[in-house]
Amino acid sequence: VFNVEVFSDRELRVEVVGRDDDAPTSGASRKRRREEDKGDDGEDIDSSCTVTSRPVLRVETIYVSAGILAAKSSFFYKLFSNGMKESGQRQATVRISDSEEKAFMELLRFMYSGKLTATTEPIPLVDILMAADKFEVVSCMKLCIQRLMVLPMTPESALMCLDLPCSISMAADLTEAAKKFLAERYMEFLSTEFQDELMRMPPAGIEAILSRNDFGVASEVAVYDFVLRWASSPCPNSEERMDISSSRLLPLVRLRITxxxxxxxxxxxxxxxxxxxxxxxxxxxxxxxxxxxxxxxxxxxxxxxxxxxxxxxxxxxxxxxxxxxxxxxxxxxxxxxxxxxxxxxxxxxxxxxxxxxxxxxxxxxxxxxxxxxxxxxxxxxxxxxxxxx
Missing domain, CATH: 2.60.210.10 (Apoptosis, Tumor Necrosis Factor Receptor Associated Protein 2; Chain A)
Known part of the structure; x- marks a missing residue:
């Protein structure tokens, strides 16, 4: 009965917006952006749930049951019952980025069926997990984490797991697994095999590698040189890299005094x-x-x-x-x-x-x-x- 008008009592107007060119493109940019105002009248709560300054690419109208969505999602419970200005209206609006659209549609189907489409790829599951956190669907978050824990990781999915919002408290084991995967994959991170890959890696990945490795090198000076090369490698956020290397990465390099x-x-x-x-x-x-x-x-x-x-x-x-x-x-x-x-x-x-x-x-x-x-x-x-x- 999902998206069938005769079995639905609300219209969900989904505004799909483009990516902000000035916004970061890492997984961290997909962390929860909204701050809820828990006032008594709820007039200031924005049901669009994301930054509203980006251009709308397209609008999709989906027929939904307010009772089904409210039972699975705290966000939709407030949207349809007592927390937002659209509570008494037939049509409600949410705004999502184009990169979230596929995961959001999968999340809506989950709230109807309690099931996720079978997949052996970790990245789509991380996207759904982020959407489930954003719209507060706890049961979907638990299922995504269970599946991710048994699937083999990739460097990209591991980095996405490191950038999970702190609101996902149940993801601690997943984050630890991601750190362990990166540490083991890049155990020989000073070898020429991984240099191009590592120079493009975001700070969270480098920090995971340095914090869990005993390096296994004759001198930690070589590791120090690696951090300096990473910090000075050409990239759009080079100033941020220099700050992060001095405040978070270099303290992890235990220069040996003999x-x-x-x-x-x-x-x-x-x-x-x-x-x-x-x-x-x-x-x-x-x-x-x-x-x-x-x-x-x-x-x-x-x-x-x-x-x-x-x-x-x-x-x-x-x-x-x-x-x-x-x-x-x-x-x-x-x-x-x-x-x-x-x-x-x-x-x-x-x-x-x-x-x-x-x-x-x-x-x-x-x-x-x-x-x-x-x-x-x-x-x-x-x-x-x-x-x-």
């Missing part, structure tokens, strides 16, 4: 945008190492100089060996440009070293070998040479 033969080593990586270099001085990261806190900065004082400045000293004076490196084209590998020593522990001590050995005009030029996708990649290796006498 002690052997009374030496203590520490490596600091730093990626600087070209426009930052044009407005020197440029302040770099502040980092702790044993009893000391250091800060890095780049200045132009007749030559390009890297400064290592003591921020805090809680230990004895020690002689520290430093090695400055920069990544260059076309090899895309770090090359050592300067070595030296300084005394760590002297309050206010500053170590300055000349960088790169080329004039400013050659360094900042468009064809400079030191900028890779407009990013300057620097590395400083520090090693304590001896205990104080």
């Amino acid at each position: 002690n052997a033969d009374f030496y203590s080593c520490h490596t600091v990586n730093w990626a600087v945008k070209r426009e930052q270099c044009r407005s020197l001085p440029t302040l770099g990261p502040i980092f702790s190492w044993e009893e000391y806190v250091f800060a890095l900065s780049v200045h132009w004082v007749g030559h390009l100089g890297l400064y290592i400045e003591m921020e805090e000293n809680k230990g004895p004076t020690r002689t520290v060996h430093f090695e400055f490196q920069a990544k260059t084209k076309p090899l895309l590998q770090f090359v050592t440009w300067h070595k030296g020593t300084f005394a760590a522990g002297c309050e206010g001590a500053v170590c300055s070293m000349e960088l790169l050995g080329i004039p400013w005009s050659g360094f900042i030029a468009d064809d400079s070998p030191f900028f890779i996708d407009d990013m300057l990649h620097l590395r400083v290796k520090l090693k304590i040479m001896q205990e104080p006498q």
